[in-house]
Amino acid sequence: MPAEHSTPRPRIAVLGYGAMGRYLLPRLAQQLPEAALALVLRGPADAPAGVTLLTGAKALLDWQPGLLVECAGHGAVREHAAPALRAGIDVLLTSVGVLADADLRAQLDDSARAGASRLITVSGAIGGLDALDAARGAGLHSVRYVGRKPPLAWSGTPAAEAFDLAVLREPVVIFSGSAGESARAYPKNANVTAAVALAGMGFEQTQVQLVADPGITRNCHALEVRGAFGEFRIELANAPLPENPKTSWLAALSLEAQIRGYFGTAVS
Ligand SMILES: NC(=O)C1=CN([C@@H]2O[C@H](COP(=O)(O)OP(=O)(O)OC[C@H]3O[C@@H](n4cnc5c(N)ncnc54)[C@H](OP(=O)(O)O)[C@@H]3O)[C@@H](O)[C@H]2O)C=CC1
Numbered sequence: 125m126p127a128e129h130s131t132p133r134p135r136i137a138v139l140g141y142g143a144m145g146r147y148l149l150p151r152l153a154q155q156l157p158e159a160a161l162a163l164v165l166r167g168p169a170d171a172p173a174g175v176t177l178l179t180g181a182k183a184l185l186d187w188q189p190g191l192l193v194e195c196a197g198h199g200a201v202r203e204h205a206a207p208a209l210r211a212g213i214d215v216l217l218t219s220v221g222v223l224a225d226a227d228l229r230a231q232l233d234d235s236a237r238a239g240a241s242r243l244i245t246v247s248g249a250i251g252g253l254d255a256l257d258a259a260r261g262a263g264l265h266s267v268r269y270v271g272r273k274p275p276l277a278w279s280g281t282p283a284a285e286a287f288d289l290a291v292l293r294e295p296v297v298i299f300s301g302s303a304g305e306s307a308r309a310y311p312k313n314a315n316v317t318a319a320v321a322l323a324g325m326g327f328e329q330t331q332v333q334l335v336a337d338p339g340i341t342r343n344c345h346a347l348e349v350r351g352a353f354g355e356f357r358i359e360l361a362n363a364p365l366p367e368n369p370k371t372s373w374l375a376a377l378s379l380e381a382q383i384r385g386y387f388g389t390a391v392s
């Protein structure tokens with residue numbers, strides 16, 4: 125009689141329990157009921173029922189997840205991604221902007237090679253990256269991204285030092301420059317610029333403009349691409365997550381969709 129093979133239970137650790145983590149965890153529990161779920165936090169806290177609480181890097185590595193889902197920010201990526209990859213854990217990155225640091229990118233590539241693991245980035249709050257990636261095969265002439273958010277979504281950023289965001293009456297351009305500069309200067313608001321850079325012309329040649337706009341309530345993203353293939357323009361007007369106006373709901377949905385794809389599960 126042939127030996128019985130049972131599929132091992134997927135083990136997923138979610139790093140960060142802010143706006144995205146709080147949205148994501150119950151959805152994962154619902155959509156992947158067979159998975160063991162853990163939450164990586166910086167300090168002791170109450171974990172949701174059925175979720176293992178892991179505090180710090182050692183606890184994460186000891187728990188041995190197959191997949192680490194990061195939704196915690198650039199600092200958390202710097203702390204956890206390389207050791208996880210080196211330990212053979214695939215890492216799904218939301219804070220893509222941290223990859224504007226070329227040294228870190230190289231370190232993560234090396235770690236993934238050493239651990240035979242994968243670093244996966246989400247499209248997050250933007251779309252059209254598949255078309256951008258395809259178009260670059262024939263050569264790109266220009267990639268321009270414009271991100272507009274309501275003024276208070278830029279609180280705690282360099283824009284808040286330059287402008288009194290609470291009293292803005294007209295849209296103001298708070299940043300013009302490269303994707304690399306924007307991803308470094310706006311780590312909680314411009315991760316999409318890094319995703320665009322990685323799919324297209326890279327961090328230095330991708331042009332970025334960021335706008336604080338008192339006339340909108342959504343996080344708006346526009347991408348204009350020109351190349352030998354022709355040209356396209358895509359625009360999104362994303363509802364923010366209630367717990368964090370900087371973050372689009374679509375970014376959390378993108379993470380969820382990517383996890384479904386990773387495990388080959390259907391939407392439920
Ligand atoms: N690719 C994309 O399109 C987008 C990417 N993002 C990225 O996703 C990140 C998360 O977004 P969001 O959930 O809205 O942010 P929040 O600020 O709401 O939540 C982040 C959470 O992560 C926690 N955290 C920070 N560092 C660590 C760490 N080292 N270990 C464990 N937990 C940590 C924070 O804790 P504490 O509050 O104690 O600091 C906070 O609870 C953003 O910072 C941004 O980098 C966001 C939007 C779109």
Ligand SMILES: O=C([O-])CC(=O)C(=O)O
Pocket residue numbers: 248249311312313314315316317343362370371372373375
């Ligand atoms: O969620 C968004 O609209 C975009 C965002 O914050 C980011 O790219 O970091």
